[in-house]
Structures are given as C-alpha cells and as structure tokens.
Amino acid sequence: xxxxxxxxxxxxxxxxxxxxxxxxxxxxxxxxxxxxxxxxxxxxxxxxxxxxxxxxxxxxxxxxxxxxxxxxxxxxxxxxxxxxxxxxxxxxxxxxxxxxxxxxxxxxxxxxxxxxxxxxxxxxxxxxxxxxxxxxxxxxxxxxxxxxxxxxxxxxxxxxxxxxxxxxxxxxxxxxxxxxxxxxxxxxxxxxxxxxxxxxxxxxxxxxxxxxxxxxxxxxxxxxxxxxxxxxxxxxxxxxxxxxxxxxxxxxxxxxxxxxxxxxxxxxxxxxxxxxxxxxxxxxxxxxxxxxxxxxxxxxxxxxxxxxxxxxxxxxxxxxxxxxxxxxxxxxxxxxxxxxxxxxxxxxxxxxxxxxxxxxxxxxxxxxxxxxxxxxxxxxxxxxxxxxxxxxxxxxxxxxxxxxxxxxxxx
Amino acid sequence: xxxxxxxxxxxxxxxxxxxxxxxxxxxxxxxxxxxxxxxxxxxxxxxxxxxxxxxxxxxxxxxxxxxxxxxxxxxxxxxxxxxxxxxxxxxxxxxxxxxxxxxxxxxxxxxxxxxxxxxxxxxxxxxxxxxxxxxxxxxxxxxxxxxxxxxxxxxxxxxxxxxxxxxxxxxxxxxxxxxxxxxxxxxxxxxxxxxxxxxxxxxxxxxxxxxxxxxxxxxxxxxxxxxxxxxxxxxxxxxxxxxxxxxxxxxxxxxxxxxxxxxxxx
Numbered sequence: 001x002x003x004x005x006x007x008x009x010x011x012x013x014x015x016x017x018x019x020x021x022x023x024x025x026x027x028x029x030x031x032x033x034x035x036x037x038x039x040x041x042x043x044x045x046x047x048x049x050x051x052x053x054x055x056x057x058x059x060x061x062x063x064x065x066x067x068x069x070x071x072x073x074x075x076x077x078x079x080x081x082x083x084x085x086x087x088x089x090x091x092x093x094x095x096x097x098x099x100x101x102x103x104x105x106x107x108x109x110x111x112x113x114x115x116x117x118x119x120x121x122x123x124x125x126x127x128x129x130x131x132x133x134x135x136x137x138x139x140x141x142x143x144x145x146x147x148x149x150x151x152x153x154x155x156x157x158x159x160x161x162x163x164x165x166x167x168x169x170x171x172x173x174x175x176x177x178x179x180x181x182x183x184x185x186x187x188x189x190x191x192x193x194x195x196x197x198x199x200x201x202x203x204x205x206x207x208x209x210x211x212x213x214x215x216x217x218x219x220x221x222x223x224x225x226x227x228x229x230x231x232x233x234x235x236x237x238x239x240x241x242x243x244x245x246x247x248x249x250x251x252x253x254x255x256x257x258x259x260x261x262x263x264x265x266x267x268x269x270x271x272x273x274x275x276x277x278x279x280x281x282x283x284x285x286x287x288x289x290x291x292x293x294x295x296x297x298x299x300x301x302x303x304x305x306x307x308x309x310x311x312x313x314x315x316x317x318x319x320x321x322x323x324x325x326x327x328x329x330x331x332x333x334x335x336x337x338x339x340x341x342x343x344x345x346x347x348x349x350x351x352x353x354x355x356x357x358x359x360x361x362x363x364x365x366x367x368x369x370x371x372x373x374x375x376x377x378x379x380x381x382x383x384x385x386x387x388x389x390x391x392x393x394x395x396x397x398x399x400x401x402x403x404x405x406x407x408x409x410x411x
Numbered sequence: 412x413x414x415x416x417x418x419x420x421x422x423x424x425x426x427x428x429x430x431x432x433x434x435x436x437x438x439x440x441x442x443x444x445x446x447x448x449x450x451x452x453x454x455x456x457x458x459x460x461x462x463x464x465x466x467x468x469x470x471x472x473x474x475x476x477x478x479x480x481x482x483x484x485x486x487x488x489x490x491x492x493x494x495x496x497x498x499x500x501x502x503x504x505x506x507x508x509x510x511x512x513x514x515x516x517x518x519x520x521x522x523x524x525x526x527x528x529x530x531x532x533x534x535x536x537x538x539x540x541x542x543x544x545x546x547x548x549x550x551x552x553x554x555x556x557x558x559x560x561x562x563x564x565x566x567x568x569x570x571x572x573x574x575x576x577x578x579x580x581x582x583x584x585x586x587x588x589x590x591x592x593x594x595x596x597x598x599x600x601x602x603x604x605x606x607x608x609x610x611x612x613x614x615x616x617x618x619x620x621x622x623x624x625x626x627x628x629x630x631x632x633x634x635x636x637x638x639x640x641x642x643x644x645x646x647x648x649x650x651x652x653x654x655x656x657x658x659x660x661x662x663x664x665x666x667x668x669x670x671x672x673x674x675x676x677x
Contacts, residue, residue, distance in 0.1 A: 040676060082485050082554065085643070092643045093650065237676060245669040252662035259658060263651020264457050267557060275558035276550075285600075 037236035039224035047250030072196035077152035106292035120332030153274030227332030235401035294358030328389030447568025469635025485553035556640040568598035570629035
C-alpha cells in the first residue's frame, strides 16, 4: 500500500482493492485516520475525545451483556441485579465496569468539554461541532439518569420521582406530561419498562450523533492549544501513528484509574441507599442524584420557585448551545487571553462549589451559596463572556504552530 | 484595568475554595459524634480477605439469633461452602431446617432443606413480618453492609451501641423523648431503634471455643454479613491487581512507542 497527501491510496491486496473500488471504506480509513493532517502541538487534554469514545463502546458492550441477565420488573429488578453480582459467571465484573463506567464516561466528557471551552474549540468554523457535542451531553444525561433507575433501589425510585416531577412544573400541560412519562399515575412498572427500553435505545442514538460529531470535526480538523490554524504540512503530523500512539498512552493511564475504582472501590461513587430496594412508602432523608448531576441539581434547588428552578437547570445547559455566539473574542485559546483565562478557572471552581451545594441538604448557608453559584454561572456566560471579548487585549499570537513549537524547544 | 480584573478573579476563586472548605469542615463537625468508631476489618484494603473462621462464627450468630426476625433472601445454603465448609458440614448445619414447598398434588408441605434452597425466611411475607414487629418489617440483611453509610463499622456500631435507659443523661432522655420501653442506640439515626439489643456476652456458645463477648459476637456477625453482601470481593481484588499490573505494563509500552514515534518531531 502506498499513499501520499492528496492522491488516493493504491491497495496491493486484490481483495481490498476490489472492495475499495465499490465501497471505499479502506480509502476512508486511510484518509480520515491515517494520513489525516493533525496539528502537531496537542497536549494531553486532546486525549479525552478518544477516551470518551472508548468509554461509549465499553458502556454499550457491558450494557448489552447486563441486559441479557436483567429483569425490568419492579418486583424483580433489584434482585436480578444482585443475581448478576452473585450467580452470573463474572457478572460482578461486568456490572461494576458498567456502574463505575458511567462515572468515568462523565469524567472524560467533562474534561473534554473543559478543553473545548479553555482553548476556544467552539469558535468558527467549529460551532456545529460544538453544538453536536452539547447534544451528546444531553443524551448522555438522559441515558445515565434512566440507567440509574434500573436497579430499582431507593435512590433509583426517589431520583426518578424528583426528576420526572420537574415536568409537572410546566404550566397547563405539566401534569399530563408527567402522567405520560410515568405511563400511569405514579412511578411503577410501566415507568421502569419504558426507562429500560430508552436506556437501551439512547446509547445508539449517541453513537449516531458521535459519528456526526466526528464528521464535523474532520471538515476543518482539530483545534489545538494555540488556537491558530495550521498553515502547512510543517504544522501538522499524520494522525497515525503520532496521535494513535499518544491517545493509546493517555487511554491506558485513564483506564488505570478507572480500573482502580472498579476493582477496589466500586461503590465509592454511588449512594449506599441504592442498595435498599425501592419503597414508595419510605422517603430517604436526603435524595441526591449521582455526583455528575450535582451542580445542575444545585441550580435547580437554588431558585425558590419550582418552574423557575426547572428553567434555570435546563437553562444551564441551554447556554452551552449559544456559547459560540456569546464569546465575542476573536482569539480562541485562553493561552493568549490573559484575563479570561482566570475566569475559566473561576467557572470551574464555581461548578465544583455548586456540586458541593447539590450534595448537601438545601438548608442553612448552602442555600445562599447555591444561589451565588447559580448567579455567577449565568453571569459568566451571559455577561462576562460577551463583554470581556470586547475589552480584553489578547497577547500576540505566534506566526505559526511550527514556529511556536520550535521556539519552545529552543527556549 | 487588566490587573484589577485578574486580581478580582483570583480573589473570587480563593473565596469559593475557602467557602467550600469551610462548608466541608462544618459538615464533618456536626455529624462526627454520630459516627461509629472505625475498626480494623480483615476484608479491608486492596488485599483484604474474609476471615473464614470469624465468618463461620458469624453464621452461627445469624442462625441462632438474627434469623428469628431477619431474612437473608439473596443467599442459598450452598453458598456457605465458600466459607471453607465442606458439603457435609453445610448439610449438617441445615439438617434440622424445614422449608415450605408444594408436593406433586400441589398441596403446600414442609420438607427438609437442601443445599440449593435459598435461606429460609422467618416470615412468610413482608406483611406478616411487619405485623409481628410493631408494623415495620425487619430489613433483609443480604446487602446490609453495602446499604448503610459506614458499612461494617456502622453495623458493628449499632450492634454494640445500645445504652440502657438508666445510663442515659436527662438531656438525652428529653432531647430524644426516650421512654423506659424504647431502645436507645448511640449510632442509629434518631437513636430510637425498634430492635431490642440482639447480642450480649455469652449469647451463643461458639463451637470453636472462642469466648463469646458482645464485641466478639458483633465483629463475627459483621464479618459474615460483609461476606454475604459481596461474596465475590476476593475475586474482585485479585482480578483488580492483575488488571492494573497489565495496564501499567501496557501504559509503559505505549509510552515508549509514543516517544519513539515522536522522536523525529521533537
């Protein structure tokens, strides 16, 4: 096989050549994953797209195996999960990989999102790429929420109660929507059944949107830590083997941490109350969602009005959809934005603080703290971002990626 | 101008971090007095295993004391073989147990328990369990160690944390409105617990000659329940060690390959 930039590859293997002439999958792989010109200056933040993809595949693979052993019925779901843990050969590995995997999928995706925000990857011409990413995040949240309901523990049941009841805040049609979601007048077997069906369906929808995300990525190629466009071959390297190997290394390090939790602390990120079978007559003292929803849960509870809280929570994701147009700065990377750079860290601190607020009961100083956090979250996106882009004076950009890389080597 | 904004941003970040730290501090302080003390467990840590002798003694406690009220529905008698008991030993443990079944004519009967039977339940159903226990069914103990904040420490704490009425301070009696008929437990949330003190010194006579103190009994039954909550814990940790060793080797290899591949670009 021989190929160079621009010209289509020539395959020596006759079978491959025959197939490729009719269905160019080999040319496609060659072009998009081997010779694909990629900026040469990625840091390790750029690993997390590949890591998230691997986690998606891993979640689907373990999920399909779990589905073959799980029973979606209110009287049997809890015991069937425990049966997987006890009696299904190696069932405990699969179940722990899946349960802990949900957390690590979110860790990978949250780092991936931070990367995109810090280095301005959402800016022209990558707005649609970013929007598709936010769609993936929303789908992941829906999938994770419904998956958490399936073991039918106390947090499954009461988490589902809290979240589905949010829709009743919608004026006029709210109650009808809630009844429709539940499949009845309370959370019961029909709810569990439809959540199971959707929890199995949505991951494949995510795969579809990820495919679009990758197609959009490959139109203009990846952004990079400098946020400037590659100007020629000296600024890029072929995707394979340079980034396949770098992603491979990063993936292994990520998997070590993931395996550490899966095999040595599988319940650390979960709630003990979810090992108590669901009981509609006993409300747990603190209903808390999984850790990856805590900041949004804090925003929901920060607003004293139910509809207002629901709107604020959905608004906190909705602002991400308009992020490319809220940012008025022409410079992508925070490396060259001396002021905004700090506010990025403040935003991270704010979201972490909201996470703590979400984990604690809404009383005492947690309430004003969550309100300040919520206010700041929206202030960051709706006011700071548009205004700062106008008044901030960015540092001078390097003339090219190669130039900056070589200067760094020399200095 | 820029300097002011930057310092404002840093100050804000520091403030948030401080607030979170203080918040975390207050939470631990207010909840500290209710937490049972941490004990060292044989199954702790990345290489911890179940103490089989303790778990066998713990089974004896369960069978002679707890099983009068608490079911262990996710376990079958055959599982006891995992506690280093032979098949014949398990058979002799269950030889007097009668379990409900149906005969060939579909009539309910009682027959001797087999290894394949799940642990016999003390009550035919939850309603009967609740009716016999002042309206609230005693919880199933199959996953109790996983289902309580604090796990083994909490279960041990509750079993040993009873305070007799005459030892309570007037403030405690007033604050929690305790009467002579209530059971006061230091570590149970709300302190008033329906379960009367289940264990005491010499509640059982251990077959292996171990002295049956309250603390010993509570530790043993907790060890047994920890095993019952997660019978595959040892396999989990063993596999984990091998998985992580493999991933470390793989990461090292990938790092070397990555360095070699990139050597012409650096």
